[in-house]
Amino acid sequence: MRVEIWSDIACPWCYIGKARFEEGLAAFPHRDRVEVVYRSFELDPERSRGEVAPVVDMLAAKYGRTREEAAAMEEHVASVAHGQGLPYRVEGRLHGSTFDVHRLLHLAADRGRQEALLDLAYRANFAEERSVYDHDDLVRLAVEAGLDEAEARAVLADGAAYADRVRADEREAAELGATGVPFFVFDRRYGVSGGQPAEVFTRALEQAWQGRAVEPAAAGPAPGCEADGACAV
Secondary structure (H helix, E strand, O other): OEEEEEEOOOOHHHHHHHHHHHHHHHOOOOHHHOEEEEEEOOOOOOOOOOOOEEHHHHHHHHHOOOHHHHHHHHHHHHHHHHHOOOOOOOOOOEEOOOHHHHHHHHHHHHOOOHHHHHHHHHHHHHOOOOOOOOHHHHHHHHHHOOOOHHHHHHHHHOOOOOHHHHHHHHHHHHHOOOOEEOEEEEOOOEEEEOOOOHHHHHHHHHHHHOOOOOOHHHHOOOOOEEOOOOEOO
16 A cells, blocks of 8 residues: 655644654554655745745744744644654744755655655754755755765756656645645545544554545544645644
8 A cells, every 4th residue: 555645844744744644654554565655745835945034933924923922833833743752943943945855855765765864854844953945954964864965966956856746746736635734645545634643544544455435524623734834733
């Protein structure tokens, strides 16, 4: 069985949802026969490359909140992440275009290192004082994930490299009806959206394995990030 996960490195609920999915997958009896593939989805596709701003400032401007209110929104998400055992820092994080990150993730997929790079990118973005929007930092992450440094630099230097693959993933997401992320698709037949609890993913895997449709209503609403960049708190 194949599970495809549309996500964005800028989405906190994708970071949390990945951990919850993995917890749910660990409880699935046939987990060794599940292939997990990560697909591209940009929350802020109109943002220019190099246009970077502090996350708290971006949230304050986007939602018309004070900086203190925006920081409180981030603190809430941080508390959820911490409850999942994930490190999460509120101050000092940046927001920008994730297009180059997605392009590099496609290179990593071709080299069998996609999840390794994704995990490092999530950690850099949400927990460490490293930027996923700086090419030098991205190359360092790629090397840590097991990619060739020269090849990673070449991909980032060529703005067209893997661009078609990123756009194809985003078109497929739209065709499947995804308006936000994380979005999980089981064998291209059934879908679950949002950062659901681990037991929901286990149940979805069991239902998909048995050929039964995953009932979105049974899963209930779950937090996620919308295509316009809005994230539930």
